[in-house]
Amino acid sequence: MTTIALDAPPEVTRHIGPARTMRHGLALAWRGILKIRKNPEQLADVTLMPIIFLLLFAYVFGGAIGGSIESYLPQLVPGLAVMTVMMASMTVGMNLNTDVSKGVFDRFRSMPIARPAPLIGAVLADLVRYLICMTILLVVATIMGFRFGTGFVPVVAGVGLAMLFGLCFCWVAVWLGMLIRSPGAMQGLLGMLSLPLTFGSNVFASSDTMPSWLKAWVDISPVTQVADTLRGLFVGGPVAGPLLGSFAWMAGILVVFFPLAMRAYRKRLS
Amino acid sequence: MTQAIEAEGLVKHFGQTKALDGVDLTVPTGTVVGVLGPNGAGKTTAVRILATLLRPDAGIAKVCGFDVVRDPVAVRSLIGLTGQYASVDEDLSGRENLVLIGRLLEMSKGDARARAAELLARFELTDAGDRAIKTYSGGMRRRLDLGASLVGRPRVLFLDEPTTGLDPHARNEVWQVVRGLVDDGVTVLLTTQYLEEADQLADRITVIDHGLVAAEGRADELKRKVGGQTLQVRPTAESDLLAVQRILAELTGTAPTTDLDAGMVTVPVDDPVLMSTVVRRLDTAGITADELALRLPSLDEVFLSLTGKSAQQSTVDTQKTGSLT
Numbered sequence: 001m002t003t004i005a006l007d008a009p010p011e012v013t014r015h016i017g018p019a020r021t022m023r024h025g026l027a028l029a030w031r032g033i034l035k036i037r038k039n040p041e042q043l044a045d046v047t048l049m050p051i052i053f054l055l056l057f058a059y060v061f062g063g064a065i066g067g068s069i070e071s072y073l074p075q076l077v078p079g080l081a082v083m084t085v086m087m088a089s090m091t092v093g094m095n096l097n098t099d100v101s102k103g104v105f106d107r108f109r110s111m112p113i114a115r116p117a118p119l120i121g122a123v124l125a126d127l128v129r130y131l132i133c134m135t136i137l138l139v140v141a142t143i144m145g146f147r148f149g150t151g152f153v154p155v156v157a158g159v160g161l162a163m164l165f166g167l168c169f170c171w172v173a174v175w176l177g178m179l180i181r182s183p184g185a186m187q188g189l190l191g192m193l194s195l196p197l198t199f200g201s202n203v204f205a206s207s208d209t210m211p212s213w214l215k216a217w218v219d220i221s222p223v224t225q226v227a228d229t230l231r232g233l234f235v236g237g238p239v240a241g242p243l244l245g246s247f248a249w250m251a252g253i254l255v256v257f258f259p260l261a262m263r264a265y266r267k268r269l270s
Numbered sequence: 271m272t273q274a275i276e277a278e279g280l281v282k283h284f285g286q287t288k289a290l291d292g293v294d295l296t297v298p299t300g301t302v303v304g305v306l307g308p309n310g311a312g313k314t315t316a317v318r319i320l321a322t323l324l325r326p327d328a329g330i331a332k333v334c335g336f337d338v339v340r341d342p343v344a345v346r347s348l349i350g351l352t353g354q355y356a357s358v359d360e361d362l363s364g365r366e367n368l369v370l371i372g373r374l375l376e377m378s379k380g381d382a383r384a385r386a387a388e389l390l391a392r393f394e395l396t397d398a399g400d401r402a403i404k405t406y407s408g409g410m411r412r413r414l415d416l417g418a419s420l421v422g423r424p425r426v427l428f429l430d431e432p433t434t435g436l437d438p439h440a441r442n443e444v445w446q447v448v449r450g451l452v453d454d455g456v457t458v459l460l461t462t463q464y465l466e467e468a469d470q471l472a473d474r475i476t477v478i479d480h481g482l483v484a485a486e487g488r489a490d491e492l493k494r495k496v497g498g499q500t501l502q503v504r505p506t507a508e509s510d511l512l513a514v515q516r517i518l519a520e521l522t523g524t525a526p527t528t529d530l531d532a533g534m535v536t537v538p539v540d541d542p543v544l545m546s547t548v549v550r551r552l553d554t555a556g557i558t559a560d561e562l563a564l565r566l567p568s569l570d571e572v573f574l575s576l577t578g579k580s581a582q583q584s585t586v587d588t589q590k591t592g593s594l595t
Contacts, residue, residue, distance in 0.1 A: 012336075013347040020376070027373040031359065031366075038361045038402065103357035107418065110321045110351035112343050113374050 013112045024113045025120030032095070032125020036132070046091060047133045050084040051140055057204055058144060065205050070145060077141040078158070078230035079203030081134055082223050085166035086198065088133045090190040092126045093173030098183045100268060109269060119265060123170060130166045134159060149235040158233030161246065165226050168250040171257040178264035203227050222249035273332075274299040274426050274457035275320060280329035282315050289315040291481035292329070295459075297426075302448070302458040304472030306465065308577060312481040313461035314354060317430045320459070321351045333426055350419030354431045357415065360404040364395055364414045367403065371421045389417040393447065409440025416447055427451065429460045433467060445470055465573055479577040492576075493566045501548065504534045504561040511535065514559075517551050539564070 016024075036043060057076055058069050066072025099105045099118070108118050138146075148155050173190060180186050200214070201223035207215045218224055226249070228242035275297035282290040290312045297303040307313050318324040320331055322342040330337065336344040351357075358367045365386050372382025390399040393413040403411060412432060419427060429448065433441040448471055452458060462468055468475050469489045477484040477492070485492055501522075505514050511528060518526045518537045521544060526537035545564050552559060 012344050014341060014344045016343060023376070024374055027370060030373075031362065031370050034366060035359070035361045102360070103353050104359055105357075106323055106353050107351065107357040107371075108374070109323055110346060110349065111371070111374055111422070112347040117374075 016112065016114045021114035021117055021120070024117035025124060028108075028118055028121020029124035029128075030121075032121055033128050035095075036125065036129055042091065043129065043132060046087040046129075047084065047136050049087060050080045050133075050137055053083070053204075054080055054137065054141060054144070061204075073141065073144065073146045074149070074231065074235040075202075075206070076204065077138070077146045078234050079198075079201065079223070079227040080141075081137060081158075081162050081230055081234075082165065082201075082226045083194075083198045083203060084133045084137050085130050085162045086169055086194050086223070088129050089126065089166040089170035090173045090194060091129060092122050092170045093175075093177030093190060094183055094186050095177075096122055096174060097177040097180065097186050100178070101181070101183065105269065115266075115269075119174070122174075123167065126170055127163055127167065130163045131159070134162060147235075150233060154233040154239075158230045161229060161233070161243075162226065165222075165246065165250060168253045171254065171261040175257055175261035175264050178261065178268045197221070197223055201227060220245070222246070222253070225249055272299045273297065274301075275303075275331075275333055275459060277316070277320065277331040278329055280316060280319060280331060281327045282312075282319060282324065283327055288481045290319070290326070290329075293478065293481065293483055295320075295476060295483075297457055297459050299457050300452075300455055301473040302452055302460060302471050304468035304475045305459065305461040305478055306463070306468045306475055306573065307461075307478035307484075308463065311478045311577075313478055314430055315481075316478070317351075317428050317459065317461055321349055321428050322346055323351075347422070348425050350422065350424035350427045352412075352415050352419045352427070352429050352432055354434060358403055358411070358418050361402060363400045363402055364390060364406070364417075365399040367414065367418055368421055371418055375422045385421055389420060393417045407440070408436050409443050412436060412440065412444055413447065416444070420451075424456065426457045426459070429458060431461055431463065433462070433464065441467075477573065477576050484576045485572075490566070492572045499539055499564055499566050500536055501539045501544065502534055502536050502561065502563045502565065503548070503552070503559050504532070506558040506560050508533050510557045513555060513557060514552070517555065518548070521547060521551065534561070 054076065057065070058073060062069040062072040062076070066075060096119075105118065109115075172193070176189060176193075177186060180189065201218055201221045203223060207218040207224070210218060225242050225245035228237075229239055229246050231237055232239035232242065273296050275295065277293065277295040280290045280293045280295070281288075293312065293316055295303070295305070295316065305313050305316065315324065319326045320333060320338060322338050322345050325339055332338065333345045334348050336348070338345050358364075359370075362370070368386035368389055369379075369382045372385050373379070375382075377385060386399075387396075390396045393416065395410060395414060395417070398406060398410060403414065406414065416429075416432070432448070433444050436444065445467070448458060448460070452471075458471075460468070460471060472489070474486065474488055475492060476486045501518070503514050503518065505511060511530070511533060514535045515526050515528055518535055522537050522539055524537055526535045528535050545562075549562065552562075
């Protein structure tokens with residue numbers, strides 16, 4: 001029998017540079033993407049909800065809220081794109097939580113790979129998830145009669161912005177995923193977090209008819225800001241103002257939750 | 271002989287719980303050391319410290335000469351870890367898991383694939399290689415987990431309760447694999463609650479209890495430490511019990527104990543040669559026996575006397591079983 005274990009003495013690695021870190025991150029992103037392919041039902045989880053809302057609000061409430069379906073879709077669809085990305089960005093918390101509780105992280109940590117690599121991999125794979133979810137939503141919306149009123153570049157910019165928003169928002173999920181012990185508890189909490197955020201915005205209805213205290217929040221809420229920007233980029237209208245608001249929110253979320261997430265990550269893994 | 275693992279005075283407290291309270295451990299290169307202890311004794315904590323997953327509160331640990339706290343990356347490049355819980359991705363196939371690990375260990379795509387195929391073949395998982403891990407049986411999964419910890423050709427392998435929850439057949443499979451690795455020159459540190467497992471695989475055994483080393487030595491040394499052998503005779507006819515008792519008392523000079531329910535007479539002996547004398551005397555007296563055995567104390571009894579707790583599984587370590595009919 002050939003000796004397998006010792007036929008080549010292992011080289012001793014003592015430090016891991018940034019190039020290696022990135023390679024490890026990419027290898028783990030490949031794993032994340034494989035998982036999306038193997039487990040499409042996990043995608044369905046986050047894609048289905050916005051699509052159900054799309055059908056429900058467009059066909060049932062569309063006429064009442066927006067006068068007609070045709071005039072309601074331009075308001076609804078960009079908002080739902082934000083919702084989709086936000087819900088998809090919650091999955092990373094679930095996935096990291098599962099990896100930690102199942103012991104997959106222990107295997108990674110017992111190997112000579114960079115500490116942040118699993119996080120980088122998870123977040124990179126997340127970008128692919130956002131793109132898939134958003135594409136599905138926009139295709140269904142187009143079938144229902146939604147029309148992009150701008151050009152190719154603004155639409156791509158809009159998709160990019162939504163993905164960037166997801167990338168910032170996912171640190172909330174990473175943070176919670178590292179704090180909370182069981183994946184089951186995670187799911188409920190993340191649902192509870194993302195629903196009020198989407199309904200407390202102008203995704204479904206204009207803030208004009210809301211009570212003043214709610215309107216005050218809805219007008220400045222992150223989902224409203226990003227949704228308004230996407231409306232401008234997808235169907236036309238002002239972009240600069242809401243874009244500024246979006247960036248402010250994204251920076252704010254990142255400044256607060258990225259350090260929290262990193263601290264919880266390091267703590268959970270020490 | 272060089273030491274693959276050296277640990278001195280390892281201490282780790284979790285709040286009020288003293289998981290480790292000053293544990294010394296050495297594993298000579300190329301040997302298997304079994305760390306034995308009840309649940310919560312500190313076995314897993316010790317492995318996690320040695321595998322750089324946990325920092326000790328005090329004490330020093332070195333793997334192949336590298337300090338686990340100061341040189342964790344070097345240690346990680348030399349070790350393989352198979353945890354108590356299968357730490358592979360259940361959604362991916364066995365092959366994908368192995369390739370991923372190869373890629374993380376800086377192998378080229380081709381090398382990682384070749385290594386994965388090689389390990390799948392070695393662990394007889396080639397046919398199941400492209401199925402998701404979650405469809406694997408417990409034994410297959412554990413074999414794959416072992417394979418995963420071997421992708422990087424480790425010099426030191428940590429097996430944290432590798433057979434917990436496996437049926438006897440699957441356990442045997444894992445044992446075979448471990449023996450093969452040892453033949454290849456890998457140093458193994460194995461934790462287990464199963465005395466039989468330590469007895470079967472380990473060159474030396476360290477018994478840990480309450481975060482302290484309760485005993486250390488070869489299996490037979492530990493057994494001898496606790497007591498000598500016993501001779502057991504179960505006559506076919508219950509009416510012969512008294513006669514057997516008389517013969518054994520006469521031959522050993524000690525009063526045997528008789529268990530009427532089991533129909534068994536037991537007596538401690540210090541001379542193994544006595545066995546044949548007993549056989550002759552029983553034969554002369556016209557007594558037939560269903561069971562006639564000379565046994566060392568099982569590791570279970572060793573464990574019990576060292577830790578005051580019974581192990582999960584009792585093992586009967588029968589050395590010779592004769593039957594006279």
